[in-house]
Amino acid sequence: MPILNRDSFKDSASGDALPKLPLPSLSETLDRYLRCMKHLLTEQQFNKTQKIVKQFGAPGGVGELLQSKLAERREKKANWVYDYWLNDMYLNNRLALPVNSSPAMVFPQQNFKAPIDSLRFSAHLISGILEYKTFLDARALPLDYARGQLSGTPLCMEQYYRLFTSYRLPGPDRDTLVAQESSVMPEPEHIIVACKNQFFVLDVVINFRRLNERDLLTQLEKIAKMAGSEDEPVPPIGLLTSDGRTEWAEARSVLMRESTNRDSLDMIERCLCLVCLDEASGTEQSDTTRAAMMLHGGGPSMNGGNRWYDKPMQFIVGADGCCGVVCEHSPFEGIVLVQCTEYLLKYMIASPSKLVRAASVSELPAPRRLRWKCSPEIQKLLSSSADKLHRVVNNLDMNVHKFSDYGKEFIKKQKMSPDAYIQVALQLAYYRCHGRPVSTYESASTRRFQQGRVDNIRSATPEALAFVRAMTDRKFIPSDMEKMELLQCAINAQTKYTVLTITGMAIDNHLLGLREVAREMKIEKPEIFKDKAYLISNHFILSTSQVPTTVEMFCCYGPVVPNGYGACYNPQSDYIIFSVSSFHDSLQTCSAQFVKCLVQGLQDMMDLCKRCNCGPNPSEQRNNPAVEMQIQTETKDKTSQRTPDSTKSQQNTPEVLVKSPETTFVGPRIQEKR
Numbered sequence: 001m002p003i004l005n006r007d008s009f010k011d012s013a014s015g016d017a018l019p020k021l022p023l024p025s026l027s028e029t030l031d032r033y034l035r036c037m038k039h040l041l042t043e044q045q046f047n048k049t050q051k052i053v054k055q056f057g058a059p060g061g062v063g064e065l066l067q068s069k070l071a072e073r074r075e076k077k078a079n080w081v082y083d084y085w086l087n088d089m090y091l092n093n094r095l096a097l098p099v100n101s102s103p104a105m106v107f108p109q110q111n112f113k114a115p116i117d118s119l120r121f122s123a124h125l126i127s128g129i130l131e132y133k134t135f136l137d138a139r140a141l142p143l144d145y146a147r148g149q150l151s152g153t154p155l156c157m158e159q160y161y162r163l164f165t166s167y168r169l170p171g172p173d174r175d176t177l178v179a180q181e182s183s184v185m186p187e188p189e190h191i192i193v194a195c196k197n198q199f200f201v202l203d204v205v206i207n208f209r210r211l212n213e214r215d216l217l218t219q220l221e222k223i224a225k226m227a228g229s230e231d232e233p234v235p236p237i238g239l240l241t242s243d244g245r246t247e248w249a250e251a252r253s254v255l256m257r258e259s260t261n262r263d264s265l266d267m268i269e270r271c272l273c274l275v276c277l278d279e280a281s282g283t284e285q286s287d288t289t290r291a292a293m294m295l296h297g298g299g300p301s302m303n304g305g306n307r308w309y310d311k312p313m314q315f316i317v318g319a320d321g322c323c324g325v326v327c328e329h330s331p332f333e334g335i336v337l338v339q340c341t342e343y344l345l346k347y348m349i350a351s352p353s354k355l356v357r358a359a360s361v362s363e364l365p366a367p368r369r370l371r372w373k374c375s376p377e378i379q380k381l382l383s384s385s386a387d388k389l390h391r392v393v394n395n396l397d398m399n400v401h402k403f404s405d406y407g408k409e410f411i412k413k414q415k416m417s418p419d420a421y422i423q424v425a426l427q428l429a430y431y432r433c434h435g436r437p438v439s440t441y442e443s444a445s446t447r448r449f450q451q452g453r454v455d456n457i458r459s460a461t462p463e464a465l466a467f468v469r470a471m472t473d474r475k476f477i478p479s480d481m482e483k484m485e486l487l488q489c490a491i492n493a494q495t496k497y498t499v500l501t502i503t504g505m506a507i508d509n510h511l512l513g514l515r516e517v518a519r520e521m522k523i524e525k526p527e528i529f530k531d532k533a534y535l536i537s538n539h540f541i542l543s544t545s546q547v548p549t550t551v552e553m554f555c556c557y558g559p560v561v562p563n564g565y566g567a568c569y570n571p572q573s574d575y576i577i578f579s580v581s582s583f584h585d586s587l588q589t590c591s592a593q594f595v596k597c598l599v600q601g602l603q604d605m606m607d608l609c610k611r612c613n614c615g616p617n618p619s620e621q622r623n624n625p626a627v628e629m630q631i632q633t634e635t636k637d638k639t640s641q642r643t644p645d646s647t648k649s650q651q652n653t654p655e656v657l658v659k660s661p662e663t664t665f666v667g668p669r670i671q672e673k674r
């Protein structure tokens, strides 16, 4: 049963009708930058930064020159920041894709009773993919409209059309996102099925006919048999794709010397997607273990070699029912991934498997096993990749928690934005763990504009800091009413920044544009981008993202800096799923502690709301602009009296100490942004 109705489609693919991403004014961005950073720097650092920023923005200065170049660029391009952003966020990044870059969606646990069940599931899933692909090929997905803040505006659809047509080619300095532009593929389409570290070409169109589910099962059974019958040990070539990007680029050029390898690489690079038939992991299944399995495959001794990380869509079907999809992130955002996977899961629920019998009636050629010529040099590279993946696996500290005390309905009843509320709770959690605020990234969609991707909501606002201090300060204990006012202020500030970001007026992409334009003009890097404050501002210790779903599944990803947390959340009506990640080898982080502080903070915030709403409801007062103005002014005064500056704040005693005292890490392993 098709879920999408072709008749209701609009041609939404081009996005031409959408406005161009605006270019914020230089002075607005520089003012906001200072405001975002003041409480994250020492007084001395801030004073220095203030001078540098002033000089950069001075009339007739370098800032104005760069701004005028960006304005010219905006005239010429559909989206002035797109290329800069893509390179900076993904393609320039040399870190390995698993955990560091590729997010995953974890499907509900499947109950496979026999090996054939996982193959049936895969055949059904592939049927759904092929059905979805027909809508993509017709460039005929229904137009998405924004929900939540500023709802109702149409959104750019381009990311969808990259789901099954792109490939991230590794390069020595920078990767390339290769896109197959044509909707009509020149040759018959195929999927690559990974099984026992081997790769098989599953043609999905044979003799001009798209394979049905029964045919697909027949082919998958052949693959499973072939994978088990190989006498010689098969090199786990897929491991190479889990290595650092430069290492993989080098290994790929070694592989390319052999025509057999060139042919195999070509087949993988041109496939629609991968379906990875994984071995049972043998570990106890929980949301946390399944999330980790999706992110890294359990390492070389498990399913780590049963992957090809350059391919955007890798569906994983574990023999133990651990299923999901891991994605190369550069072509699209999590929201698009969710739309696609929700379609597939709904398709599978709504159209029960059509398999009547196991064997296909038609004679189909056996799927082709891809061969590799593996020189001693490649063997060496493989063992080095395996060692590194092993370390990645051991280093991931994952913690998935379903917070069931309440969900977004309770928050809405407080007349607060659920997203802003959760962000403030994350700030509280970090502060409780570590006793200081840190640079925070929250991805916000800019799909209201042509070629829109994301920009950053800087959630570590001064207002959030005032609130989290009020909630954690043991010496000065404010009244509930005061805390509530601070919470309202923090949520208002967060909501305001959200609106700023989704309307294209945030600072991160703008600063990136100014920096990159200077680089293109080959002028000396302006001081503002060499300043330590800029490094700190881009060292996102908290990398957060809302990825909501309407079917049972959740998203997860790794931290983006060595001493950071990845915190993905999925707010539902009466619960919220948090996927928190960090690295074991950081002395500063601990995912379980973070989750503990998060839960405590969410409970404290609920109690506060309940206590305050028993009397006059502050959130109702907020709806009166006159009262709001008065409260904000009062809060500002109180905040400035009560809250010490950032230098002092860093001496606050954290309520929970994690591993060891904090130090700000700005080291060479920095991956600056998600």
Ligand code: COA
Residues within 6 Å of the ligand: 147, 148, 149, 333, 334, 335, 411, 412, 413, 414, 415, 416, 417, 418, 419, 420, 443, 444, 445, 446, 454, 498, 502, 545, 546, 547
């Ligand atoms: N009182 C009552 N309800 C409110 C409210 C208030 N003060 N403020 C918001 N709400 C409601 C909204 O109307 C919305 O209702 P709906 O669920 O019926 O649509 C709901 O609460 C959620 O709104 P909110 O919590 O404010 O968040 P949002 O949906 O606007 O999301 C972002 C904010 C930033 C997450 C979103 O704009 C975005 O950009 N999402 C993409 C993030 C992304 O790219 N993730 C993937 C990265 S890989």
